[in-house]
Amino acid sequence: MTPLPDHLQQATRARSQGAEKRARTALAELAKAGKPVSFTAVARQAGVSTDFLYRSPELRNQIERYRTKAGSAPAALSDPPGDSSTSAAVRALSARLTRQQQVHHEEVARLRKALEVAQGENLDLRRRLARYEAD
Template sequence: MPPETSAAPLVTAARKRHELTRSKAIQALRELDRTGAPVSFEGVARRAGVSRSWLYSQPDIRAEIERLRDAIGRSPSPPIPAAQRSSDASLHARLEAALERNRQLTEDNQRLRRQLAHALGEQRASTTRS
């Protein structure tokens, strides 16, 4: 057998093992983030059953761990799972809705003050006539 064909099953097995390891690491990362647990290289490695050095060698997984770790590290409150975090667009929409509601309440308040002043004026006029 030529050397390149005898290595093919080994290459295939190594590729499958690599993909399985990646999927376990990504799943562990998602699970930590979903539950709101602290995200760290140690935590992901322990949950996925991989080494920390392997995690550091995977650029995309490393970047995601660092992003989640930094996002949670900046927050003074307990970590919020990714699915529950508000996007900038969502926060902007909520702010706009709150400002509109505030404007409506201000207009209602002014209208009610005018009605109250008018009613008190009529009440005073009727008591002075009597």
């Protein structure tokens, strides 16, 4: 693979530096406002990808430090206390969706079979018609 021309390398470097600066600003604003700091929150506010934040060792360390300092990492992973009805509702809706998908798959299979039969009958009728027209 050939190296990029100098002007493209400079543009790439400038774009990365701008993204890093926006991420640092977003991180500082979130921390100052007392909002939960997470990779997703910083990425959303800075307009960068979470992948960019994870790949930048310095930004990653800063975000992880703020997360552990604020204790927001465990809270983000678990359900809010007293909100078991939400997870039960999600499980119920998920089960319902699974059943609906199964019904739809069966219906599609039935319709495909019917279509195959109809196409076979159509082909048979066309062949018969071709024999009568040839006479």
